[in-house]
Each structure stands twice: as structure tokens, then as C-alpha cells.
Amino acid sequence: MVAPLSTWPWENLGNFKYLLYGPLVAQVIYSRMHEDAPKMEWCLHILAICALRLYIYLLWCIYGRMYFFTKRRLIDGKTVDFKQIDSEWNWENFIILHGLVASVACYSLSYINLPLWNLKGIVCALIFHVGVSEPLYYFIHKKLHSNQYLFTHYHSLHHSSPVQECLTAGHATPLEHLILGVVMGIPMLATCLIGLGSLGMIYGYVFIFDCLRVVGLSKSELVPCKIFEILPFLRYVIYTTSYHNLHRKEMNTNFCLFMPIFDALGNTLNPKSWEFHKKICSGLNDNKVPDFVFLCHCVDLTSSLHSPFFIRTFVSLPFKARWFLLPYFPTAFVVLVSLWIKSRPFIVTGYTLRNRLHQSWCVPRYGFQYFLPFAKDGINSQIEDGILEADKSGVKVISLAALNKNEALNGGGTLFVNKHPDLRVRVVHGNTLTAAVILNEIPKDVQEVFLSGATSKLGRAIALYLCRKKVRVMMLTQSKDRFKTIQMEAPDEYQSYLIQVTKYQAGQNCKTWIAGKWLTPRQQGWAPAGTHFHQFVVPMIMSFRRDCTYGKLAAMKLPEDVEGLGTCEYTMPRGVVHACHAGGVVHFLEGYKHHEVGTIDVDKIDVVWEAALKHGLRPV
Structure with missing residues (x-):
């Protein structure tokens, strides 16, 4: 039997738990409709405070996950993984609980009308906090650790999270x-009972209380050490992120709520607290340089809200447009415009594989911008900045995402390798593995395929590979010269398996279509019933035919020993990445010394595929 008050009574309700706010909402509506002078304004304020608290934690969490802001003061380079995100999925339960408790307390005090502001009340609340709340919390927190029963049944859950984060x-x-x-409510309630309370005091106390909690559980140090150098006594007045982090590592020290003076008085102050704080602030605790970087980009305005530093529960699932994203659209648009004016690649997330750090950096450009002629130089300049920064930092391999290696943009990365022949970082487009994934999806008994986008890098490689397997490839292209060039690359005995076609009607009897170019509903209509559409086109073709099946973009599942992965790569399931990303991972794990840019070496397709399987990557 579980211990009393060790589990949430509404944990099986899912999102229906928010109906617990129903009585408060109903009271607000009733008082507005049926009372000339509403008496229960408390309900409205409780709802507003609950919403305020929710956004305090969410916004601080978003900031904490912006590694391009926090990387210099990261306390621990580890990232939150899917397991921790799932275990903390209902982190906001305490806001509901406090809202319900507050509604009961305020019901008995509904006769009290508080002014908007009272300076004496603010001073009084501060006195109650320092004199009552701080020592009370210190005593209880220390007891939760010293008593084995209390720790096991009530406090160990909080310490079970391996990586600290605001949520x-x-x-x-x-x-x-x-x-x-109770600790939080004592100063507010006591101040109101002695007649010095105010709405400003209540809102301000809640806001400051939650912000200070966030300071302790952030991933990077937020309090600069300069403050303590100028005013040393503040070390005992306000705690820091590193101070609380030491409590999580050495749980018999640093028990205070916000003021280390109580740890000093109780002889539980960790002697390493100030030195550790100074070390973090000085940047000496910098995390190791990543060995591999995947240089991604945004797809559109909606999917940009799936960035790893956005709402972590949302980004831990495959991207899907959802209604709650609507309020964020104006902000996303402003960010889009500002990034268009001036920006550079930045770190968005990371994970560990084989004890090596892998990171994703983002070029702040959206999909449509890659097709604007005047944006070409600017985009290439940003990609080049990312490559040069990776080279300077000591990164070994950098892999380019779909549009970052566009042939018309930079020749599949050739532009950068030719411009900087002394690069130590290996530039990889990952298309060799992408081709391997697509080819291994095609059933072995297929005798004929219809290929659009046939003269692209991937189309050329797929056509040349299949013709060697004696598969008849109908290559859709209007350019006879480009077709002939590819056909001449095939061995003489296999050239007859490559056939140029100029119309989609040519594929009306072929049930295996490989789309390297976007297909309209009319074009898809020429495929016979039962056709399967393989694809390597960005954006993906839409599923217009109910009598056909559609493949996803080429992807691979990362090895099981990956650590710290807590975000989904666009529409991919958990632990699955695009094949070009996986191609860069394989390039690094194999220790290849060459750049993988430009045209695909068809002879390397099977080699890279076998290497991927050897290292634990699996087809989806």
C-alpha cells in the first residue's frame, strides 16, 4: 500500500484534471451575472495567479533550454531525456493543488477587501518570510532527508530526476x-489577517517566490559572482543555482529555502558552495566541445515552434500542428523577421552517443527563404559561419540538413570545401546514407521503378544503383543531355536499364514510384492503384490517393545507448533522425577523413549502410 499523500488523487484523469478549476470559473461567472457588487473576486485572482505561475515556470524553462544564451554558465552539460520528461509530465499538479487550497482559505476570508498596494504590508510579509517561512522550511527539509521513511516515501521522488531543470x-x-x-502561504495570510495585506503584495510575493525557486533549479548559473564580491553578506541572503545543485549532489548539505544563512546557523552549509559558484561564473566549468554537429534549419512558421527550446512536452513528441500554438504565432513571426535581419547559427540541443557529445545547431532560416534568389548569399554566409565556428571549436564532423546542402544553393556543400581547403572539420551532406535507406526500403523483387527528380544528387545515385541490380528505371527528366550524362556513368552492360521519360503517364503501369520532386494530385493520379510512393523530396508530398501508400522521408533510429535525447526531430518519432543526420553520425563513428560533399559515390552506398547497421542504427 502506498503512503498517504504520496500520489496525486487525479493522476488518472489526464487533461480532465483541469476541470478542478471549474468551481472557481463558475463562481466568477455567477458573481458577474447575478451580483451587483461581486464579493468573490478571490476566485478570479486565484485563477490569474495560477496562470501566472504556470507561465513563470514555462518561460524560465524555455530560457534555460536556449543553450546559445546559457552555454557559458551551464552547471551540467547533461540534457533532459524522454524518460525524465515523461516522469515529470504532470509537473504542474502542484499549481492545481495550491489553487484548491487557496480557494478554501480565501472562502473564509471573502469579507476582506484588499487595497491594490500597501508598502507596510510588503515589509511585513518579508519579515514573516524570513522569520517563519525560511526556518520552518529548513527544519522540514532537513527532516525529510534525515528520516528514512519520509525520504523514501515522500522526498526521493524529487531527487529521482537526474538532470535539474525548472520544471x-x-x-x-x-x-x-x-x-x-503552507510555507508559502504563511507570510501572505498573516499579513492579511493583521490588516496590512494588498493585491500587490500577494501577486508580488508569489512571483518572486516562484522566480527564486526557478533560480535554484535552472541548468545554468543565473546569479553573477560580482554581486557577492561587492556585497559579501549577500552570500547568506540569497542562494544560487550552483548552491542548490550541490544539495542535489551531496544531499546532507544546503537545505535552505532561499537564504543560506540558515544552513550556516545549522552547520549544514557545503564548504564548496562559494568556490563552485565562482568556478561556474568564470566559465571554467565549460562543457566539452561536441564531436559531431548537425546543422539544421526551420521548415515553416508553425514548425519553428517545435524548436528544442520551446515547450519541452510538445517538442518531445513528433511535430503536429496543435491549437495551443495559435497564441505564439505573433511572437514567432517577430522572431522570423528579426532573425532575417541579423542572425547566426546557434546551439539548440544535444545528446551523448558512445560517450561523445553530439549537438544540433540551427541556421535561423525558414524553408521558403531558401527558394528566394536574393537570399542565397545570406544563407550560404550563415552556413559558412556555422562550419567555420565548428572548425574553430574542434568539432570533427558537421552534417548539413536538407536545404542547407541544396545543389542550387552550394552544390551540396562543395562551395565551402573549395573555399576553405584547410578545414579540419569534415563537411558531410549525408546523402549517401539517405540513398541507402531509400534503396533498402524497395522490395528485392521489384523489376521496375518510376523516378522523378531523376537528375538530382539522390536521383542519380538511386538510378545508377538500381540499374546495377538489373532494375528498370524510368527517369523522368526533360533534359536529354543530363540523362545521357548519368546513363554514361553506368557500366555498359547496365545502361539499357536506364530509360528517359518525359511525362508522368509513363509510370501508369508501375507500382513503385520514387518521388524526388513534389507531385501534385494530378501527377499522382497517373500512378496505378496499389502504388507505394517512396520519397526524398522536401517538403514531403501529400497523401492524396487513398488507394496508394506513402513512405516517409528517409530516416534511421539512433542506437539504444544514446543518452540525453529529449526532443523529436520534426515529424520523426522519438529516437529517430533524418538519414542525413544519421549519415553524419556514421561518418564520425567510422572516423572517415574525407568530406562527403557534391555527387554521391555509388560504390559507397552499401559500405555506409553496413557501417550504420554495425554501429547500432536501425531502419525505421
Whole structure:
């Protein structure tokens, strides 16, 4: 039997748990409709405070995941993985609990009308916090650690999260949050009862309280050490992120709520606290340089909200347009415009594979911008900045995402390799593995395929590979010269298997279509019923035919020993990445010393495929 108050009573309700706010909403509506002078404004304020608290934690979490801002002061380079995200999925339960408790407390005080502001009340709340809340929390927190029963059943859950992040603050048992609610409520309630309360005091206290909790559970240090050098006594007045991090590592020290002076008085102050804080602030705790970087880009305005630093529960699932994204569209548009004016590649996420750090950097450009002629130089300049920064940092391999290696843009990365012949970082387009994934999806007994985008890098490689397997390839292209050039690359005995076609009607009897060019509904209509559309086109073709099946973009599942992966790559399932990303991973794991740019070496397709399987990558 589980211990009382160790599990949430509404944990099986899913999103229906938000109906617990129903009575508060109903009271607000009723008072507005049927009372001349509404008495229960408390309900409205409780709802507003709950919403405020939710956004405090979410916004701080978003900031904490912006590695391009926080990388210099990261306390721990580890990233939150899917397992931790799932375990902390209902982190906001404590806000619901505190809202319900507050509604009960305020019901008995509904006769009190608070002014908007009262300076004496703010000073009084501060006194109650320092004199009552801080020592009370210190005593209870220390007891939760010293008593084995209490720690096992009530406090170990909070310490079970391997990586601290803002939302970890909510990952605790109901008893802990009831205690926290009491500690938090004492200054506000006491101040109101002695007649000095105000709405400003309540909102301000809640806001500051939650912001200070966020400071302790952030991934990077937020308090500069200069403050403590100028005013040393502040070390005992306000705690820091590194201070709380030491508590998570050495749990018999640093028990305070926000003020280390109580740890000093209780002889539980970790002696390494100030030195560790200074070390973090000085940048001496810098995380190691990544060995591999995947240089990605945004697809469109909607999917840009799936960036790894956005709402972590949303980005831990494959991208799908959802209704709650609508309020964020104006902000996303402003960011789009600002990034268009001036920006450079930045770190968005990372994971560890074979004890080596792999990161994703993002070129702040959207899909449509890659097709604007006047944007070409600017985009290439940003990609070049990313490659040069990776080279300077000591990165070994950098892989280019779909549009970053566009043939018309930079010749599949050839532009950068030719311009900088002394690059130490290996530039990889990953198309060799992409071709391998597509080719290994095609059934072995297929005798004929219809190929659009046939003269592209991937189309050429697929056609040349299949003709060697004696598969008849209908290559859709209007250019006879480009077709002849590719056909002449095939061995003499296999050239007859490559056939130029100029109309989609040519594929009306072929049930294996490989789309390297976007297909309209009319063009798809020429395929016979039962056709399967393989594809390597960005954006993906839409599924217009119900009597046909559609493949996804080429992708591979990362090895099982990957650590710290907590975001999905666009529409890919968890742990799955685009084949060009996986191609860069294989390039690094194999230790290849060559650049993989320009045309695809058909002889390397099987070699790279076998290498991927050897290292634990698996087809989807």
C-alpha cells in the first residue's frame, strides 16, 4: 500500500484534471451575472495567479533550454531525456493543488477587501518570510532527508530526476507541495489577517517566490559572482543555482529555502558552495566541445515552434500542428523577421552517443527563404559561419540538413570545401546514407521503378544503383543531355536499364514510384492503384490517393545507448533522425577523413549502410 499523500488523487484523469478549476470559473461567472457588487473576486485572482505561475515556470524553462544564451554558465552539460520528461509530465499538479487550497482559505476570508498596494504590508510579509517561512522550511527539509521513511516515501521522488531543470520543481509528492503551500502561504495570510495585506503584495510575493525557486533549479548559473564580491553578506541572503545543485549532489548539505544563512546557523552549509559558484561564473566549468554537429534549419512558421527550446512536452513528441500554438504565432513571426535581419547559427540541443557529445545547431532560416534568389548569399554566409565556428571549436564532423546542402544553393556543400581547403572539420551532406535507406526500403523483387527528380544528387545515385541490380528505371527528366550524362556513368552492360521519360503517364503501369520532386494530385493520379510512393523530396508530398501508400522521408533510429535525447526531430518519432543526420553520425563513428560533399559515390552506398547497421542504427 502506498503512503498517504504520496500520489496525486487525479493522476488518472489526464487533461480532465483541469476541470478542478471549474468551481472557481463558475463562481466568477455567477458573481458577474447575478451580483451587483461581486464579493468573490478571490476566485478570479486565484485563477490569474495560477496562470501566472504556470507561465513563470514555462518561460524560465524555455530560457534555460536556449543553450546559445546559457552555454557559458551551464552547471551540467547533461540534457533532459524522454524518460525524465515523461516522469515529470504532470509537473504542474502542484499549481492545481495550491489553487484548491487557496480557494478554501480565501472562502473564509471573502469579507476582506484588499487595497491594490500597501508598502507596510510588503515589509511585513518579508519579515514573516524570513522569520517563519525560511526556518520552518529548513527544519522540514532537513527532516525529510534525515528520516528514512519520509525520504523514501515522500522526498526521493524529487531527487529521482537526474538532470535539474525548472520544471523539476513540480516533480514531488502531494505532501511536499502541501508543506510548500503552507510555507508559502504563511507570510501572505498573516499579513492579511493583521490588516496590512494588498493585491500587490500577494501577486508580488508569489512571483518572486516562484522566480527564486526557478533560480535554484535552472541548468545554468543565473546569479553573477560580482554581486557577492561587492556585497559579501549577500552570500547568506540569497542562494544560487550552483548552491542548490550541490544539495542535489551531496544531499546532507544546503537545505535552505532561499537564504543560506540558515544552513550556516545549522552547520549544514557545503564548504564548496562559494568556490563552485565562482568556478561556474568564470566559465571554467565549460562543457566539452561536441564531436559531431548537425546543422539544421526551420521548415515553416508553425514548425519553428517545435524548436528544442520551446515547450519541452510538445517538442518531445513528433511535430503536429496543435491549437495551443495559435497564441505564439505573433511572437514567432517577430522572431522570423528579426532573425532575417541579423542572425547566426546557434546551439539548440544535444545528446551523448558512445560517450561523445553530439549537438544540433540551427541556421535561423525558414524553408521558403531558401527558394528566394536574393537570399542565397545570406544563407550560404550563415552556413559558412556555422562550419567555420565548428572548425574553430574542434568539432570533427558537421552534417548539413536538407536545404542547407541544396545543389542550387552550394552544390551540396562543395562551395565551402573549395573555399576553405584547410578545414579540419569534415563537411558531410549525408546523402549517401539517405540513398541507402531509400534503396533498402524497395522490395528485392521489384523489376521496375518510376523516378522523378531523376537528375538530382539522390536521383542519380538511386538510378545508377538500381540499374546495377538489373532494375528498370524510368527517369523522368526533360533534359536529354543530363540523362545521357548519368546513363554514361553506368557500366555498359547496365545502361539499357536506364530509360528517359518525359511525362508522368509513363509510370501508369508501375507500382513503385520514387518521388524526388513534389507531385501534385494530378501527377499522382497517373500512378496505378496499389502504388507505394517512396520519397526524398522536401517538403514531403501529400497523401492524396487513398488507394496508394506513402513512405516517409528517409530516416534511421539512433542506437539504444544514446543518452540525453529529449526532443523529436520534426515529424520523426522519438529516437529517430533524418538519414542525413544519421549519415553524419556514421561518418564520425567510422572516423572517415574525407568530406562527403557534391555527387554521391555509388560504390559507397552499401559500405555506409553496413557501417550504420554495425554501429547500432536501425531502419525505421
